[in-house]
Amino acid sequence: MEVRDDGVAVITISNPPVNALSFDVLASLQRDYKEALRRNDVKAIVLTGAKGRFSAGFDINGFQNKPKNDKPWSLSVDFLTDIVEDARKPSVAAIDGVALGGGLEVAMVCHARVSTPSAQLGLPELTLGVIPGMGGTQRLPRLVGLPKALEMMLMSKSIKGVEAQKLGLVDVIVPANELVSTACSCALEILEQKRPWFKSLHRTDRLPDLGEAKKILKFARVQAQKQAANLQHPLVCIDIIEEGILSDPRAVLMKEVLSGNMLQQSQTSKSLRHVFFAQRATSKIPNITNLSLTPRRILKAAIIGGGLMGSGIATALIMSDIMVVLKEVNGKFLDAGINRVKANLQNFVKKGRMTKEDYEKKLSLLSGVLDYEQFRDADVVIEAVIEDILLKQQIFSDLERHCNSNCIFATNTSTIDLKLIGQQTACQDRIVGAHFFSPAHVMPLLEIVRTHQTSAQVIVDLLDVAKKIRKTPIVVGSCTGFAVNRMFFPYVQVAGLLVDYGLDIYHIDRVITQFGMPMGPFRLADLAGFGVAVATTKQYYQSYPERCYKSRLTEIMLEDNRTGESSRRGFYLYDDKRKASPDPDIKKYVEKSRIMAGVAQDPKLMKITDNDIVEMAFFPVVNEACRVLDEGIALKTSDLDVASIMGMGFPSYRGGVMFWADSLGSEYVYKRLDAWSKDYGEFFRPCEYLAWRARRGASLAATVAKPRL
Numbered sequence: 001m002e003v004r005d006d007g008v009a010v011i012t013i014s015n016p017p018v019n020a021l022s023f024d025v026l027a028s029l030q031r032d033y034k035e036a037l038r039r040n041d042v043k044a045i046v047l048t049g050a051k052g053r054f055s056a057g058f059d060i061n062g063f064q065n066k067p068k069n070d071k072p073w074s075l076s077v078d079f080l081t082d083i084v085e086d087a088r089k090p091s092v093a094a095i096d097g098v099a100l101g102g103g104l105e106v107a108m109v110c111h112a113r114v115s116t117p118s119a120q121l122g123l124p125e126l127t128l129g130v131i132p133g134m135g136g137t138q139r140l141p142r143l144v145g146l147p148k149a150l151e152m153m154l155m156s157k158s159i160k161g162v163e164a165q166k167l168g169l170v171d172v173i174v175p176a177n178e179l180v181s182t183a184c185s186c187a188l189e190i191l192e193q194k195r196p197w198f199k200s201l202h203r204t205d206r207l208p209d210l211g212e213a214k215k216i217l218k219f220a221r222v223q224a225q226k227q228a229a230n231l232q233h234p235l236v237c238i239d240i241i242e243e244g245i246l247s248d249p250r251a252v253l254m255k256e257v258l259s260g261n262m263l264q265q266s267q268t269s270k271s272l273r274h275v276f277f278a279q280r281a282t283s284k285i286p287n288i289t290n291l292s293l294t295p296r297r298i299l300k301a302a303i304i305g306g307g308l309m310g311s312g313i314a315t316a317l318i319m320s321d322i323m324v325v326l327k328e329v330n331g332k333f334l335d336a337g338i339n340r341v342k343a344n345l346q347n348f349v350k351k352g353r354m355t356k357e358d359y360e361k362k363l364s365l366l367s368g369v370l371d372y373e374q375f376r377d378a379d380v381v382i383e384a385v386i387e388d389i390l391l392k393q394q395i396f397s398d399l400e401r402h403c404n405s406n407c408i409f410a411t412n413t414s415t416i417d418l419k420l421i422g423q424q425t426a427c428q429d430r431i432v433g434a435h436f437f438s439p440a441h442v443m444p445l446l447e448i449v450r451t452h453q454t455s456a457q458v459i460v461d462l463l464d465v466a467k468k469i470r471k472t473p474i475v476v477g478s479c480t481g482f483a484v485n486r487m488f489f490p491y492v493q494v495a496g497l498l499v500d501y502g503l504d505i506y507h508i509d510r511v512i513t514q515f516g517m518p519m520g521p522f523r524l525a526d527l528a529g530f531g532v533a534v535a536t537t538k539q540y541y542q543s544y545p546e547r548c549y550k551s552r553l554t555e556i557m558l559e560d561n562r563t564g565e566s567s568r569r570g571f572y573l574y575d576d577k578r579k580a581s582p583d584p585d586i587k588k589y590v591e592k593s594r595i596m597a598g599v600a601q602d603p604k605l606m607k608i609t610d611n612d613i614v615e616m617a618f619f620p621v622v623n624e625a626c627r628v629l630d631e632g633i634a635l636k637t638s639d640l641d642v643a644s645i646m647g648m649g650f651p652s653y654r655g656g657v658m659f660w661a662d663s664l665g666s667e668y669v670y671k672r673l674d675a676w677s678k679d680y681g682e683f684f685r686p687c688e689y690l691a692w693r694a695r696r697g698a699s700l701a702a703t704v705a706k707p708r709l
């Protein structure tokens, strides 16, 4: 705290890197505040954050080890409300960078807020499975109105300073260099009654009347249930907001704290907090990111192949202002590729994620070519042609001749061993996998595949590209399927197995969706198209024949020209609006598949519960993920959690597939797989990594596998 000559005490929150509100920081804030309120030479208070960041909110590490407190609401009620908000000295928050969660809540207790135009303000607590716990549920609706507050909290949507001013959350917008001085003037003006002295908690002018409020809240409940039926905390948040509108908001502050504390203990919150840190940990690679290497600037990328993947990758790059040269084999294919990029961008415009002006700007970064002439000054090349080893080898030899000696050579292969691809080159150190997921401009994950020859610099460079194009990277070793597809294949196969043994396709899809996947395995197969599925499954059968279950169902359906959603006939039938409905005719394909597999309906399986179906669907995924770790293909279980969430759609509120399995116990997972392997064969046999942990009662995350590339 620093007291200025004009009598304003400036308190600066300082806790690098994001000024999180740890218990120490909060204790020091309380001490400074009390001193400022006591001192006669202090007339007003300005609260700000060090190094251009107000505060990212409560320290998420602190959820675990909260000190026991007889009055858990003392911070929110006794201090923030009764001391700060009700003080006879005005407080103004000076906000730059982020004011999120508890950060924004403290700012809302102040009597006014001054912000930079680009500051980011929001209450994202629900993404961590908790609700705002320092008055946010009560003050935000009173400042920005009920509908906007609900949107910001339930969708964890933050807003920029400029919008916050329009909504009434921020009073004054100024450039960063005038922030603190303006906030000080503002505080003095409030004291001199030249500005209103607002107490956010007691404002009612922006709240709708009770009838209207009830309608808005009812709609919000329906939406929250639709979005994630398994989650309780959004409903708790809505209840608390409602109670504050109907009764005394100060009393509801206590309830907010108690509900928040209860939610912190929930499995949902533990899972979501795990995901928060797991996501940040994916880009920390031992012996790579701790070598103090500086990422090189990637200004220009060249992409070979303008198909679905190539055009998606091109879109992702130009969206982040990286210049792209797209190469195809002839004019017709090139036009098609460029048109795909245009369609992707137009979709963004349609959805309001991009202006028409931006569309032109981004598109101007793309050029199409038929030869390698413009590859000379490319910083990175991404090859995205069909999965043909000879073709890829030829391309990489050509690249070595046409590109500069620092250029990174990346391949988007999802199956072929990287060592084979670069076999005919002398630049294995620059060869790396950049495995995007379809559609590449939408899916948030990027698998960075390295061989033992890929240089650390190249990995650091690609990690930086991932950050620029807003993808979460996971760094993995080379093998068929890498990490994500290796986890995905058993999931597809077990669905086929369960149907061959007698379970209903639509029932499986329903159960898996209820568990929290965006769709079931059969609906997903329809969406992806059977052609792709059959081709990639073959690769998997070849590489891991000892543990495959070969259902013939999709092949049989393909023979009858059922190819999935694109032909409107897959496991489901699709109408003009692409609405899926079950097809009773599907039985005949299932019966044929069962005969070809030589299995009969299993009476035991007919009696299994929905929970059994979920475990049968995902324990094989866990088993394969254990092998991926054991072989050193992935570095840590939390990387596989992120991969399962972002690559497969596993519900984040279950923490990812390994975290979820650990919540059930390695011994339990092992025992179930072992029992199923006796009934249904090798496909379910638990691997040694899992068996070892089960024997010792250790968690799957207990030790980090040694990388063996």
Ligand SMILES: C[C@H](O)CC(=O)SCCNC(=O)CCNC(=O)[C@H](O)C(C)(C)COP(=O)(O)OP(=O)(O)OC[C@H]1O[C@@H](n2cnc3c(N)ncnc32)[C@H](O)[C@@H]1OP(=O)(O)O
Pocket (backbone or CB within 6 Å): 017, 018, 020, 056, 057, 058, 059, 060, 061, 098, 100, 101, 102, 103, 105, 124, 125, 128, 131, 132, 133, 134, 136, 277, 280, 281
């Ligand atoms: C009582 C209250 O109502 C409860 C709360 O306030 S709960 C907290 C609510 N706040 C949030 O959810 C904000 C979470 N943070 C973020 O969204 C982002 O970190 C950010 C936008 C602030 C910054 O993003 P970015 O610049 O990309 O940096 P990012 O890598 O995410 O974070 C930098 C570091 O700060 C850490 N960090 C960020 N927010 C944190 C927080 N609230 N608590 C503890 N650590 C935090 C990250 O783990 C990371 O640590 P690392 O370097 O060791 O990996």
